[in-house]
Amino acid sequence: MCLSSVFLKTVRDYRIPILGWGIGMGLVVVSPMASVATLLTTPEARAQLASLAATFAWNADPVAVTTIGGYATFKIGIFIFLIIVWPILAGSRTLRGEEERGSLDVLLSVPRPRLRVALEKLAGMWTALLAMGLLIGLVAFGGGQMFGADFGLGDALLFGLDLALICAVFGGLSLLISQFTQERGPAAGATAGLLLVFIVLDMVHRVAPGSEWISRLSPIYYYNLSKALVPSYGVNGGGMLLLLVLAVGLAGAAVWLFVRRDVGGTVPLPRWLRLPERPASRALPVGDWSLRSVYARSLRMVAMPTFWWTLGIAGFAGWMVSAVQLLEAKMSSLLSGSGAAATVIKNLGGGDAGLTAGFLSAMFVFLPLFLMAFAVTQVNHWSADEQDGRLELVLTTPQPRLSVLLGRFAALASATIAISVVTLLVCAWVAVASGLHLDSGNLAAAILGMIPLGLLVAAFGYLASGWLRTAADTGLLSFLLAAWFFISFIGPELKLPDATLRLSPFYYYGTPLLHGLQFTSVLGVIAVAAVALGLGAFRFMRKDIGV
Amino acid sequence: MAAMIDVQGLSKSYGSKLGITDVSFQVEEGDVFGFLGPNGAGKTTTIRLLMALLHADRGTARIAGLDCWEKSVEIKRLIGYMPGEPALDPNLTGGQILEYFAHLRGGVDQAYLKQLTERFELDTSRKFRQYSTGNKRKVVLIQAFMHRPRLLILDEPTSGLDPLNQQEFDRMVLEARNEGRTVFLSSHVLSEVEKTCTTVGIIRDGSLVRIGDVAEVKAIKRYEVTITFANAVPAETFKTVDGVIEVETLNHGHGVRLTMQGPADAVIKAAAHYPVVSLTSYEPSLEDIFLRYYEADGPRATEAHHVP
DSSP states (O other): OTTSSHHHHHHHHTHHHHHHHHHHHHHHHHHHHHHHHHHOSSHHHHHHHHHHHHHTTTTSOOOSTTSHHHHHHHHHHHHHHHHHHHHHHHHHIIIIIHHHHTHHHHHTTSSSOHHHHHHHHHHHHHHHHHHHHHHHHHHHHHHHHHHTOSOOHHHHHHHHHHHHHHHHHHHHHHHHHTTSOSSHHHHHHHHHHHHHHHHHHHHHHHHSTTOHHHHTTSHHHHHHTOBTTSTTTBOOHHHHHHHHHHHHHHHHHHHHHHTTSOTTSOOOOOGGGSOOOOOOOOOOOTTOGGGSSHHHHHHHHHHHHHHHHHHHHHHHHHHHHHHHHHHHHHHHHHHHHOHHHHHHHHHTTOOSSOHHHHHHHHHHTHHHHHHHHHHHHHHHHHHHHHHTTTTHHHHTSSOOHHHHHHHHHHHHHHHHHHHHHHHHHHHHHHHHHHTOOOOHHHHHHHHHTTHHHHHHHHHHHHHHTTTSOHHHHHHHHHHHHHHHHHHHHTTTTTTOOHHHHTTSHHHHHOOHHHHOOOHHHHHHHHHHHHHHHHHHHHHHHHSOTTO | OOEEEEEEEEEEEETTEEEEEEEEEEEETTOEEEEEOOTTSSHHHHHHHHTTSSOOSEEEEEETTEETTTTHHHHHTTEEEEOSSOOOOTTSBHHHHHHHHHHHTTOOOHHHHHHHHHHTTOOTTSBGGGSOHHHHHHHHHHHHHTTOOSEEEEESTTTTOOHHHHHHHHHHHHHHHHTTOEEEEEESOHHHHHHHOSEEEEEETTEEEEEEEHHHHHTTOOEEEEEEESSOOOTHHHHTSTTEEEEEEEGGGTEEEEEEOSOOHHHHHHHTTSOEEEEEEEOOOHHHHHHHHTOTTSSOOSSOEEOO
């Protein structure tokens, strides 16, 4: 039944991402609801929260932030790029990815018009986005009910629809760009770059009055016009309609180009835009350092992702260090007016020490989360390499299986260390430049302490890949990450038992910016990671490859 | 002389799916062994067991006297391997792939490697993903030969190569044989094995059904000749002709389809007595040969037929 048409097959292929991304992103929406519920205990606390949100207005419109729905909408502003990652990848894979694999040749050899095949695939992607939007809406509604929000099911579903529409816009853009690239990677990369540009364009009007016309150039602006989780604000039908038109227009243009170009080729670019053709050569790259061992090759493979993740993580950490002093006054009032708020900050990684360090510590809990997400992506590559047979030839050379696995893991470990060290250097430099006094030992502990957490996720992933296929392995790790985050940062509000809280690695990370690292906890995490890696290695050494 | 490859009672299944059952054979050092069988017969499973990519359920596989699983690293120093479906990092160029595997094998003679790329006229500057199927095969073929291994294990090596490169491959196998190296190659093309191999094993449905000298295996090779005549010709004319095994009348006697074995000279002479409109010869696939030769109650059995 699921294989009776291109459309159904496409939807079937997306079933795991629909569930994983839908529920995962739904939990991301619910997370701030849990924290704000405890922040709003007194009128003073509400006023201070509104004032604090206004400080971050450049990031998202602070509309009704003292309501659960308003605060969640405000906080989602910073995560919009995260939510749009999947449609960007899906858009680039929909046609170009299949062309790369060669599977589109076979599909287009059946007596079915190329236009229909493309439209069915596009419809499959849109259906997946709608299903994700539906799941996000349902999870948001459930979270809202749990924490006493004032928005209803219809509002939550409209919120999910708005998200699905902005995702469809970027999925369409990615699909369009992939008509001009030979490979899907550059298409996804270029679309992600445009996403960042659009996010910045959207921010412009919030920091520079009178510049709204600039922000109108960004689809993100029209997405932000609707705030369905704030019933008093509602949705902007015009904005949503425009997003729909954009999504249809971009995807339509992509399909129009696809049916007119060579399969496996690209839309011809003007001569001046084409890369010069390389002459044929029989030269061999004898001196290339990255080809000397499995470790060196793995390091080269992980280099580019490491660069981008370092940019993101170090940038986020540096920005938090630079911004924290500006927020100190407002935070001081907020915390003094609300005991519950102090509890939330403590849950997030703060405590009763200096306010600046406390707030910074609360923000720094996102760093290990990001590093763990990076580890998930790299485990995905390892698992995919095995599943797709790319390890087979390597394993037929006189390299022990253990060396191959450890070479890859060591490269990943090197990358996590590099990200952490650069982040530490950036934070230390920003702190000095902005005159912020931070305990250098604790700062080092907070940033370098996330390395074991990254390695733990990687080790779990390597272990699970001994049995699971790539999609299941990545899905399991993503679920674990979301569950751990939920347990550590919402669990205390739900009065989860201590034994449950201890299941999350964040528990052992603690509040290192304030209290330094608990070395026994860190050693415990390292020990668990080592055991998982050891079991994973044992399994890998004995398993059938490519089965 | 000790066997280079010694397989005894090797079995492997994938859950409920058949892999291979109780396969036993030996390949002497310096031999060129053709491993024949239709698709899905168990050729690749056997090869992957030899390469320690799979773990056998039962039986043993030894190369140069070493257990393939227990001593896999030592064994791989002796082997050049070409998989049936090469999958490599699509972002590496052909040159990078060859250099990478050269390092993983502990270094190779760069002059010889360059010579191989020139023999196959391989453009090493292109990314693997940009190569045609044939060029991908060339990259993997070169990496199998580049360290002059004692044993070459090649899984359907000429699949996807054009005739010129197939000839080059035949020459390389011949050179390897002349240098005393051992070659184990799988194929489902009988004529390819005939050209290059000295010994042949035939596998079907996971069991080795025949093993022996290539000349003996040729005995099972049959082909079909279809002759169309201007007038009706009695089928009996061909039934007693040398080499004819079976005669089928076509088009109300205006044509015959002959199943033959051996030279066609007698048939051509017999047909020449009648006005011939057309004559076509067709070499059946190995699958067809197996279907006919190894019928359910035919010689297929649990033990291979060893031809002296």
